[in-house]
Amino acid sequence: MLCGKTNELLLYGSSFRTAPVVEREKMQELLQKEIENGSLPLNEALLLTTCNRVELYAVADSSYKLKNILDDDLKSGDAAYFMSGQEVVRHLLKVSLGMDSLLPGEEGITHQVKSAMVKYQKTKLARAALGSVFSSVIRSSWNMRKLYGVRAEGEEIGNIIAGKVKENMGSGFRVTIVGSGRTAQEVYKSLRDYTGGAYIVTKRALLPSELSGAKIVDYDSLGSALEDSQVVISATNTDIGNYLLTAINLPGNIKLLVDLSVPRSIDPAVRGVGFELWDMDFISRLLHDYRFSYPEEINRAINETADRIYYNVYFRRLEGSVQRIYASAYRMALNESINAQKLLKKGKIDESVIMRNMAEKIVKKMLEPLVEVPKDPSSVNLKLSMIRALYGDELNDKIGN
Secondary structure, rough: OOOOOOOEEEEEEOOOOOOHHHHHHHHHHHHHHHHHHOOOOOOOEEEEEEEEEEEEEEEEHHHHHHHHHHHHOOOOHOOOOOEOOHHHHHHHHHHHHHOOOOOOOOOOHHHHHHHHHHHHHOOOOOHHHHHHHHHHHHHHHHHHHHHHOOOOOOOOOOHEEEEEEHHHHHOOOEEHHHHOOHHHHHHHHHHHOEEEEEEEEOOOOOOOOOHOOOOOHHHOHHHHHHOOEEEEEEEOOOOOOOOOOOOOOOOOOOOOEEEEOOOOOOOOOHHHHHEEEEEEHHHHHHOOOOOOOOOOOOHEEEEHHHHHHHHHHHOOOOOHHHHHHHHHHHHHHHHHHHHHHHHHHHHHOHHHHHHHHHHHHHHHHHHHHHHOOOHHHHHHHHHEEEEHHHOOOOOOOOOHO
16 A cells, blocks of 8 residues: 555455365355445455456455455355455466466456456446556556467367367267357367357357357257257356256256356256266366466566556555655656666676665665755645655654654
């Protein structure tokens, strides 16, 4: 937090690393209700839900108050993690880069982050701060993907699942795919040449060309599609209830069910009546051996990018005098870093000496206004604002004296 008056950027969530899918599903349901009811002390909110995670991003006046309320309401224990400030931006960058995914390096997660931002901007829940953070993270993650060659090992989750389905079913089977997003498109494209026909169940009016050749139906026609299929793959974020498919409404001709939905759309109890079901816990084990080797410099780039995004967003929320101070400090650091780079290229001075000299120059320039005797009331106010920015509002009484 840059100053006492600035609202805090917060994150409360759970992922495949901390909890099984059933616990994440409960957390999503409870968080969604809390947001819709307006019962949480939030100024802004955005719920990011994917097959890998459920994360509430928020702007609130008190991080500890919000955390305590969520801990009491959700009773998630060790399954939940909590972050604030720049740590939130760093985490979101790693998420958008696929560094915290079941399939490391996957691009699909970046599209899901963008979809979540658009959804919550439409509801007016994600406004200035969250909108700026998410849009900056998305833009930066695409640039970093290109710069560092970040991508999955030639495949996305949809392709991998489709490959396993082909191994299991052979060819000529008919498939119903629930959903028309990126993962559903990957599954269909990979299976297209091996099936005897495919149904795409969706609410969308306009569909991408990647789904051409499939029969498009709405949810009202789902039953007839199932009667003509041996495989069902659910890959949708559409809110269609806790469970779309149960043992009651599944015809006996179904040989394999794959649930990639958030929340789940296939009742796990179908296993008890003879259906084969692959859920996200199964897929987590399936993808356990997939790895992506990230270059060493990417962590440094993430830290630098997260700091830039965080400060750029919160510059707008600071009073004018404090904003000028931080802008001035940024320019000083930038100029000194350019000078340091020139010296490093020459290779005549030790790196540690260059960095120490750079830091000393920046500190000296920043402290000069504090040791100067103020010449007028505006200079006094500027000095007090700088002290507040450097030391926090808890020293206001001493500053006044």
